[in-house]
Amino acid sequence: xxxxxxxxxxxxxxxxxxxxxxxxxxxxxxxxxxxxxxxxxxxxxxxxxxxxxxxxxxxxxxxx
Numbered sequence: 001x002x003x004x005x006x007x008x009x010x011x012x013x014x015x016x017x018x019x020x021x022x023x024x025x026x027x028x029x030x031x032x033x034x035x036x037x038x039x040x041x042x043x044x045x046x047x048x049x050x051x052x053x054x055x056x057x058x059x060x061x062x063x064x
Contacts, residue, residue, distance in 0.1 A: 002031075004029060004031045004039075004041065005039075006041065006058075007060055009060055010041060010058045010060055013043075013056075013058040014029075014043065014058065017043055017045075017056060021045065021047065024045045024046070024047065026045065026046070027043055027044070027045045028043070028044040028045070028053075029041065029042070029043055029044075030042050030044065037064050038059075038061070038063065038064050039059070040057070040059045041057070041058050041059050041060075042055050042056065042057050042058065042059075043055070043056045043058055044056075
């Protein structure tokens, strides 16, 4: 099982994304810790069918 920890700021960003893109049904949240500093958290969704996924970075860098 994978675990993604989000803080209140990141949850707020998710709420804004969900509110702004009401027609989008599916979102994918990814987290990558390969940079050695902290996790990079991104939200991906298909905004336009004929293009690749739209990606929004919600990484919290305040503790880096």
